[in-house]
Amino acid sequence: MKKDTFRGLIILALIASVCGDWDCIGVKLYELQEDTSDETRYFVCFTEKSDPIFYDCPDEYKFNVDTKSCTLELVGRTEPSCAFEGEVFVASNSDPCDQYWLCDESLSAETKTCDSDLNVNPNAKDGSNSNRDAEYRFNSLLLQCVPKKYWLCGDGIPDCSQTDQRNQKWSNIQDCGSFYQCIGNTLTKQNCPSGFYFNVTAQSCFHNAAGLCQLPTDWLPGLLVDPENMCKGNVGKFLPDPYYCKAYYYCVAEDTPYWKPCEDDLYFNNGACTKTVPSTCICETIDWEELLPSTATSVAHPNPSKYYFCKKGFVAVEESCPPGMVFNAKEKLCSY
Template structure:
């Protein structure tokens, strides 16, 4: 009996000694590197043993953690890329329910991310010219310039660049960094003149459609008749009609059926508009018009492919200009839209 109890105790002890740690199981499941840094100290890191047990490693004096090799290397090589900033005191802590060693993208940014350690979020940033890959959980080269934070890498100080995801803001280049700037209320960024211009009626920028309107008021979306905007605190919030219906500006609501041929005001310059009947979802034209008359809002030509709002977050979607309307398209699973080339390509 004593022999049996002793054997059970020994087996239980052995199981406890080699129980897989959550951090190691997490990294193995996602095929991530089995080592990660201590975000508060470049000379200390963690690695998983063959039995998936987490071990802390402290580098010798003059050496730091090497993320490529998972070992300690000479500090003279400039290997320490950590910000070594204090953990953030956030109202909503992204690492509150995460295990140590998890890398999380920082919302609204493409180079910034967090390293979770002891349920605290340590802010980090990828080098200029790279971006944070949420799938690989690491920084990768931004070869296709997908990250807005890299727009100014080769630009002069003081250069103004358009923000593809917002018509009422732009980027100011400073020391190679892109700093987002807002145009004044009721104005938009003119991509040709590279300045902010008045847009009190939302004629050139959908983000200005709700200026002066009551909360809860509905506004037509001239680019998509199957959706509309609801005004909240002067800002338009996009909503979608139920399947099989469209937004009727006369009824100020969604009605059954498909979009009917209608008259759409299309901005042609900064100061004038032209009114033309362009058939939606048809090749017919109600009145003789020139080819340019069916350009899409924003001056896009027939057949032009346009990045989707909040690109690159919605990197698999884009708009196609067709009969005066910007139609939403998708590249398909495993692909993304290359805004520079205007084509869909594998998301590798």
């Protein structure tokens, strides 16, 4: 065998070994995989014996390993936009059990910790600030710090096998008007009367005047997609992509959502790709070329006192107007 021929075979063998890293053996079928050489591309394996098929993300989109899809950047700001002094936000990008954002007199948001200094309860109206020696946790429904014994972090559901969780009622962090209670080892959920909310400190239902209790709206977009669990009970169904209104997930199996954009620049609406723009399409319809040199704008929200802040390349962020103001969609600002 000639030396050049031998050298050529070695080169071909090396190429084959490199390309072999991309075969589909051992790769989960129908699950989108990251192209580590290009963050705007991904690949999919449809059979173990086939070669992977590569796709490009739409313009401005990048492949996200957490959502198993092409999406915009999820964070467009480093801190919330304050509308008034004393406004409180859930700190979704840190420890939600302990930290929160508090707006100061200059309308700048600072990260606060419940047990730091004496400012443990910025909006307390029930006297829960009196016990300075207690360990506090941030109550995301009341947007204030409460003693640890009154607030369960995580999913907020008590463990009735623990004796110390049987002797009181606990907030339902998904609903102001209901609460959990362990009756013996049995977990129960009970409802407050209509128009009332459960006050965990007082351990009773209070009238929800002026919306004292409300489900938090994160100023940063949270991770709305859970690829491991989103298809449980949804096999064979099409699910909308909450971050991109021109794409959808198809549930191949209970643990395998297959993400795909609509063809011909259509929108995914009511289970199909159509020309009809869905209500979930907030910022994707903006023609950024018309707005140049600006790369950010505001869009109306169903709630007139709120609006969406849209920044090119980022997922929309929900914002609130100052108290008493509403959003003027024509002028793109808040006014009386």
